[in-house]
Amino acid sequence: MVRSSRFVGREAERARLAALACEPGALVTVTGPGGVGKTRLVAETIASLGTEAVVAELDPLPAGAGPEALAGRLGFGGADAAGAALAGRDVLVVLDNCEHVLGAVRELVTRIRHAAGPRVVATSREPLGLDGEVVVPLGPLAVADPGSTTVEDSPAVQLFLDRAAAAGAGWDRSPRTLDTVARLCRELDGIPLAIELAAARARALSPADLLANTEHRLALLRRPARGGPGDRHESWRAAVDVSYELLDADERAVFERCSMFAGPFDVDLAHAVAAPAGHDRLHTIDLVARLVDRSLIVADTTDGPTRYRMLTLVREYARESLERHGGRADAEHRFVDAMARFADDVIERGSHEWSGDLLTTIESQFENLVAAIDLAIGRDDGPERAFRLVLPLYPMVHASRPLEVLSTGTRVLSRWPDRSAPWRAEVHAVLANAAIVTADTGRARELADRALTDPGATPVGHVLASRALGFADRLDGAYEDARRHFARGREVAAGLGLTPFARELAGYEDGALDLAGDTDGAVALLGPEIAAAVAGEDLVNEAWLRLVRATAHLRVGDAAAARRDVERAAAAADALRYAWWGGALRRTHAALVAVEAGWDASRPHWWDAVEYAVALGSVGGVALSLRAAAACAQRDGRPEVARALEAATPRSSETTVLQDLFAHDPGGPGARVDAPAGPADLATALARARAVLLAPGPEPSHRPAPAAPAAPAAAEMVHDGDGWTITYAGETVRAPASRGSPTSRCSSPAPARRCTASTSWAASCSMPGSGPRSTSGHAASTARASPNCAPRWTTRARPTIRYGRSAPRRSSTRSSPACRRRSASAAAPARAARPPSGRGPR
Numbered sequence: 001m002v003r004s005s006r007f008v009g010r011e012a013e014r015a016r017l018a019a020l021a022c023e024p025g026a027l028v029t030v031t032g033p034g035g036v037g038k039t040r041l042v043a044e045t046i047a048s049l050g051t052e053a054v055v056a057e058l059d060p061l062p063a064g065a066g067p068e069a070l071a072g073r074l075g076f077g078g079a080d081a082a083g084a085a086l087a088g089r090d091v092l093v094v095l096d097n098c099e100h101v102l103g104a105v106r107e108l109v110t111r112i113r114h115a116a117g118p119r120v121v122a123t124s125r126e127p128l129g130l131d132g133e134v135v136v137p138l139g140p141l142a143v144a145d146p147g148s149t150t151v152e153d154s155p156a157v158q159l160f161l162d163r164a165a166a167a168g169a170g171w172d173r174s175p176r177t178l179d180t181v182a183r184l185c186r187e188l189d190g191i192p193l194a195i196e197l198a199a200a201r202a203r204a205l206s207p208a209d210l211l212a213n214t215e216h217r218l219a220l221l222r223r224p225a226r227g228g229p230g231d232r233h234e235s236w237r238a239a240v241d242v243s244y245e246l247l248d249a250d251e252r253a254v255f256e257r258c259s260m261f262a263g264p265f266d267v268d269l270a271h272a273v274a275a276p277a278g279h280d281r282l283h284t285i286d287l288v289a290r291l292v293d294r295s296l297i298v299a300d301t302t303d304g305p306t307r308y309r310m311l312t313l314v315r316e317y318a319r320e321s322l323e324r325h326g327g328r329a330d331a332e333h334r335f336v337d338a339m340a341r342f343a344d345d346v347i348e349r350g351s352h353e354w355s356g357d358l359l360t361t362i363e364s365q366f367e368n369l370v371a372a373i374d375l376a377i378g379r380d381d382g383p384e385r386a387f388r389l390v391l392p393l394y395p396m397v398h399a400s401r402p403l404e405v406l407s408t409g410t411r412v413l414s415r416w417p418d419r420s421a422p423w424r425a426e427v428h429a430v431l432a433n434a435a436i437v438t439a440d441t442g443r444a445r446e447l448a449d450r451a452l453t454d455p456g457a458t459p460v461g462h463v464l465a466s467r468a469l470g471f472a473d474r475l476d477g478a479y480e481d482a483r484r485h486f487a488r489g490r491e492v493a494a495g496l497g498l499t500p501f502a503r504e505l506a507g508y509e510d511g512a513l514d515l516a517g518d519t520d521g522a523v524a525l526l527g528p529e530i531a532a533a534v535a536g537e538d539l540v541n542e543a544w545l546r547l548v549r550a551t552a553h554l555r556v557g558d559a560a561a562a563r564r565d566v567e568r569a570a571a572a573a574d575a576l577r578y579a580w581w582g583g584a585l586r587r588t589h590a591a592l593v594a595v596e597a598g599w600d601a602s603r604p605h606w607w608d609a610v611e612y613a614v615a616l617g618s619v620g621g622v623a624l625s626l627r628a629a630a631a632c633a634q635r636d637g638r639p640e641v642a643r644a645l646e647a648a649t650p651r652s653s654e655t656t657v658l659q660d661l662f663a664h665d666p667g668g669p670g671a672r673v674d675a676p677a678g679p680a681d682l683a684t685a686l687a688r689a690r691a692v693l694l695a696p697g698p699e700p701s702h703r704p705a706p707a708a709p710a711a712p713a714a715a716e717m718v719h720d721g722d723g724w725t726i727t728y729a730g731e732t733v734r735a736p737a738s739r740g741s742p743t744s745r746c747s748s749p750a751p752a753r754r755c756t757a758s759t760s761w762a763a764s765c766s767m768p769g770s771g772p773r774s775t776s777g778h779a780a781s782t783a784r785a786s787p788n789c790a791p792r793w794t795t796r797a798r799p800t801i802r803y804g805r806s807a808p809r810r811s812s813t814r815s816s817p818a819c820r821r822r823s824a825s826a827a828a829p830a831r832a833a834r835p836p837s838g839r840g841p842r
Contacts, residue, residue: 005162005163005166006162007040007044008141008155008158008159008162009141009142009155009156009158009159010037010041010044010141010155013041013136013138014041014044014045014048016136017030017041017042017045017121017136018045018048018049020134020136021045021049021092021119021121022049022051022119023119024119025113025119025132026119026120026121026134027109027113027119027120027122027128027130027132027133027134028119028120028121028122028133028134028135028136029098029121029122029123029124029127029128029133029134029135029136030042030121030122030123030124030136030138031123031124031125031126031127031135031136031137031138031295032125032137032138032139032295033125033191033243033295033296033311033314034125034193034239034240034242034243034295035191035192035193035194035236035239036138036139036140036191036192036193036295037138037141037192037193038123038124038138039096039097039123040192041138042094042096042121042123045121046092046094049092051090051091051092052089052090052091052092053091053092053093053094054074054075054086054091054092054093054094055074055094055096056070056073056074056093056094056095056096057073057096057097058070058073058095058096058097058098058100058101058105059096059097060073061073061100061101062100063100063101063245063246064101064103065101065104066104066107067079067104067105067107067108067111069101069104070095070101070104070105070108071108074093079107079108079111079112080111082108082111082112083111083112083114086112086117086118087117088117089117089118090117091117091118091119092118092119092120092121093112093118093119093120093121094120094121094122095108095109095120095121095122095123096122096123097123097124098122098123098124098128099124099125099126099242099243099246099294100242100245100246102124102126102128102129105122105124105128106128106129106130109122109128109130110130125242125243125294125295126293126294126295127293139190139298140156140189140190140191140311141154141155141156141159141185141190141191141192141195142154142155142156142190143156143157143182143185143186143190144157144182151175151178151179151181151182152173152178154182154185156182156185156186156190156195157178157181157182157185159185159192159195159196159199160181160184160185160195160198160199160202160207161173161181161199162199163195163196163199163200163202164199164202164203166199167199167200167201167202167203168202168203169199169202169203170203171202171206171207175683175684175687176681176683177207178683179681179682179683180207180208180211181207183211184198184207184210184211184214187211187214187217187312188214188217188221188312188313189311189312189313191236191311191313193236193239194217194221194236194313197220197221197222197235197236198210198220198221201220217236217312217313217316218236218237218313218316218317218320221235221236221237221313222235222236222237222238236313236317237317240313240314240317243294243295243296244296244317244321246294247291247294250276250279250287251287251290251291251294252321253274253276253327254270254274254275254276254284254287254288254291255291255296255297255318255321256318256319256321256322256325256327256331257273257274257322257327257331257334258270258273258274258288258291258297258308258310258315258318259310259315259316259318259319259321259322259331260273260274260319260331260332260334260335260371261273261309261310261315261335261368261371262315262367262368262370262371263309263364263365263366263367263368263371264300264307264308264309264364264365264368265307265308265309265368266305266306266307266308267281267284267285267288267306267308268281269338269339269342269368270284270288270308271284272334272337272338272341273331273334273335273338274331274334275287288308292308296310296314296318297309297310298310298311303577304357304360307364332375332379333379335371335372335375336372336375336376336379336380336385336389337385339365339368339369339372339389340372340385340388340389342365342369342392343369343388343389343391343392344388346358346361346362346391346392347388347391347392347460350392350395350500351460351498351500352497352498352499352500353499353500353538354500354538354540354541355539355540355576356539356540356575356576356577356578357577359395359540359576359578360577360578362392362395362396363395363396363399363578363579365392366393366396366401366404369389369392369393370393370404370408372385372389373386373389373390373408373411373412374408374411376389377411377412377415382416382419382421383412383415383416383419383421383424384421384422386412386415386416387412387421387422387423387424387426387427388422388423390408390409390412390423390426390427390430391423391426391427391430393405393408393409393430394430394433394464397430397433397434397437398437398580399579399580400616400617400618400619400620400621400654402434402435402437402438402620402654403434403438405430405431405434406431406434406435406438409427409430409431409434410431412427413427413428413431420456422456423458424454424456425450425451425452425454425456425457425458425461425465426451426457426458426460426461426464428447428448428450428451428454428461428465429447429448429451429457429460429461429462429463429464429465429468430464431447432444432445432447432448432451432464432465432468432469433464433467433468433471435447435468436468436471436472436475436655437654437655438653438654438655439475439653439654439655440653441471441472441475441476444468444469444471444472445468445469445472447468448465448466448468448469448472449465451464451465452465452466459492459493459496459498460498460501462489462492463489463492463493463498463501463505464489465489466485466486466488466489466492466505467485467486467489467505467508469485470482470483470484470485470486470489470505470508470509470512471508471655473485473512474508474511474512474515474659475655479512479513479515479516480512480516482508482512482515483509483512483513483516486505486506486508486509486512487505487509489501489505490502490505490506490509493505499536499538500538500540500541503529503532503533503538503541503544503545504541504544506525506526506529506545507526507529507541507544507545507548509525510522510525510526510529510545510548510549510552511548511551511552511658511659512659513525514551514552514555514659515659519552519555519556522549522552523549523552523553523561526545526548526549529541529545530542530545530546530549533545539572539573539575539576540576542568542569542572543569543570543572543573543576543581544569546565546566546568546569546572547565547566547569547584547585547588547658548658548659549565550562550563550565550566550569550588550592551588551591551658551659552659553565554588554591554592554595557595559592559595559596562588562592562595563592563596566585566588566589566592569581569585569588570585573585579616582612582616583609583612583613583616583618583621583624583625584658586605586608586609586612586625587609587624587625587628588658589605590602590605590606590608590609590625590628590629590632591628591632593605594632594633594635594636595632598636599632599633599636599638599641602629602632603692603693603694604693604694606625606626606628606629606632606693607689607690607693607694609621609625609629610622610625610626610686610689610693613625614682614686619650619652619654619682620652620654621654622649622650622652622682622685622686622689623649623650623651623652623654624654624655624656626645626646626648626649626650626685626689627645627646627649628656629645629693630642630643630645630646630649633645641692644688644691644692645689645692647688648679648685648688648689648691648692649685650679650681650682650685651679
C-alpha cells in the first residue's frame, strides 16, 4: 500500500474508518468504484493509527484463488496457520482489492475471526457479505461550484492542482483557470484516479484543453508508462475492466443498457429499458442491486423513491461495450419508448394536480428526456414520439433551463418543419414560454401565434400560448393587454378543469393588475384564489399566490402584510422540496427586509439569495437576485449601490415570473438605473457582488418599522359542530377539532390539514387569556381576539428557508481507549471541518 504522494481530502472518512478499525473484533469493508481511492484511504488511516498491521495486496491473485493463496499473501503457510498465528493478538489485518476473490476472502476472514484479537479492514468494489461487517462506502471527491470562493479548497481541485504541479504544469492559478479545473473535475465525476490521470497530462495540455477533450475521456485517461499490462491503474478503462469481467451475462446486459440513461432513473425505467427478455420486475431489481453492490451503479436512497445513476465515466464504458456487442439499436428504441410513456404519464398528472414530487420527478428526468428526443430525431420517421417528449420540459422553463428547452424543441421542429401530428401546437406553446423567460418577446409571440392558429391545438396549447403572450405584453409594459391574455387563459383552464393552470394564471393576472397601478384591486383579487388553493391542498399554487400577493404588498410598503404572506408561502413550499421556491423566497424576504429596515440591513439576505443560486448552478438566479437587489437599493436612495449591483449582474436574459419590484414607477425612486454590461463569467460577477453586499458598511439604521394598519385584522374562531370556522385577514377556512378539544393552534388561516392542535403559529401571537407572548394561540370556542403578532424572522437575523431537506445528522462512532488515543489526530480535522455544501438550500 504505497503512499508516495500527498494525500488530499477525506478527513471525515479517515476519522470514521479510524474509529471503526479500533473496535474489538472489527470487520470493516471500504467499498466504492475502481479508482475512488479505497486503498489510499486505508493506507493513510493505518499510518495515522500507528497500530500493528498485516497487509495483503490481493491484486496479483487470479480470480477464483482459494483461502490458502490469500493466507500466503499475508505471509502465512495457510489459512489454519494464519488463524493460529493471529489468535489473541491486537493486530489489524488488511485485505486490499478483494472483489475478484470474494469467496476466498469470506472463508479466510471467517477462520481468523474465530480467534480473539485480530481486526479486519478490507477494500472491495462490493461488500463481503459477512455477519458483523460494517460497510464504509467511499464516493467521489467533492467539487466546489465554479465561481465559489471555495473552489481552490475543494478536495477534487486540490488533488488536480497537486498532481499537475508534480507533473511540471506551469500555468497560473487565476480564478478563470480554477473554474476550468473545477468543471474538469466535475466532468471526471470527482474520481481520484481519473483526476490523477488527467493531471499527468497537465504539462502538455492546459485545463481548458483537457476540458475540451472530455468527450474522448476514455482514450485520454491513460498512463501507458505507469506499468505493464494488467495494472488496473494504468488507465480508467483498465480500472473498470476489473469490475466488468466479474459480471454474469444478465448483469452485463443490464449494465450496458442502463448506459442509455443520461441522468437518474428508477426501477420502472430500468425494467422497461434494460431487463433481459422474459424477466419480471423483481428480477430487474435484483440485477440492479447487484450492480449497486459492485459499485457500477450508484443508488440514492436519501429522499423518496430510490433513484439510480451511473458515473459519467462508467456510463461511457458501458455504452462502448453495448456498441461492441451489437445491442445499441434495440436499447435506444426501448429507451425512447420508455421515456415517451413517462412523458404521457406526466402530462396526464400535471393537467390536474401539481406537487413537489411531480416537479422534482420531471426535473430529475430532464437529461433523459433530452437524450430521448435527440435519439428520436435521429431514428424516427415521424415526430409523434418527439412531440410527446417535449411537453414535460415545460416546468424546466422556470428552473434555469429555458435556453436548453428552446434549443431542444427547435431541433425537433427543424427535423419535421411541416409534419402535422398530435401535440405539435403544444410544442410551439412550450417553446413560446421558454422564449419569454429568455426575454425574446418577438420569438415568443411568433411561437404562441402558431400554437393558437393550429387547428389541432388542445386547451393546454391555448392556455400555454395565452400565458406566453401575457408575459410578452408585460415585458413590453402593456399591462392591461397582459392582464387580458392571462384572464383568457385562466378562463379556458378553469372551464376544462385544468385547475393548476387556472390558479397559476390568476397570479399572473393579479400581477399585471398590480403593475397597471391597481395594487388594492390586485390584493383583493387573490384572496379567493388563495383560499381555494388552501382548501384544495394545492401547495404549489398556495405558495405561488402568496408570493405574488407579498410582492404587491411590498410595492406599497405594507411590510407586515407581506411578511405574513412570505411566511405562509414558506410553510407551503417547505413540503414541496423543489429548488425554485428557495430562490423566490430568499429574494422576496430580502426585499421585505429592505422595505422594513433599509438597504444596509438587507445586504446579507441578498447575498444569501445569491449563494443559494450559485449552489443550484443557476446563473439566471444570480442575475435575478442582483437585479432585484439593485431595484431595492435604488428605492432606498442608494443609486451608487444600484449601479454597482447592475455592473455585477452576470449576463443573463432570464426573467422572473414574479412581477418586478417597484417597476410601476419608471421615473420614480424604483426606476432601473443605467449601468455597464455585466461580466460574462460568474466568478467575476460574484467577486463584484461580494464587494457590494459583504463589504463593511454603516450599521443598519434603526428606523421605526412601517406603521401597522390602524385597525388590525381580527381573528375569529367559531366552534361549529365537529370542527372550527376560522376567519382571519379576509380568509375563512374550516379546521377539524383535534381529539374533541375546543381549542386549536394555528399558524394562519391555513388549510385544515395543518390547522390542528398539533400545529403552531408561524408568528408568535398573544391572545386574550393565553398569557404574554404565547405561541399556542388558544381561544375559547366563540372567542374573538386581535392578535398582536411579531414575525418569526427579524431583520437582524438571516432566515432559514427550507423546502423539505433536513440538516445532515452526525454519525457517532465508538472505539477502544487505546485506539481513541491513536486516532485523535485523524479525528480532529473532521470535528473541526464544516459539512460540505451540496446543491440545494443552505
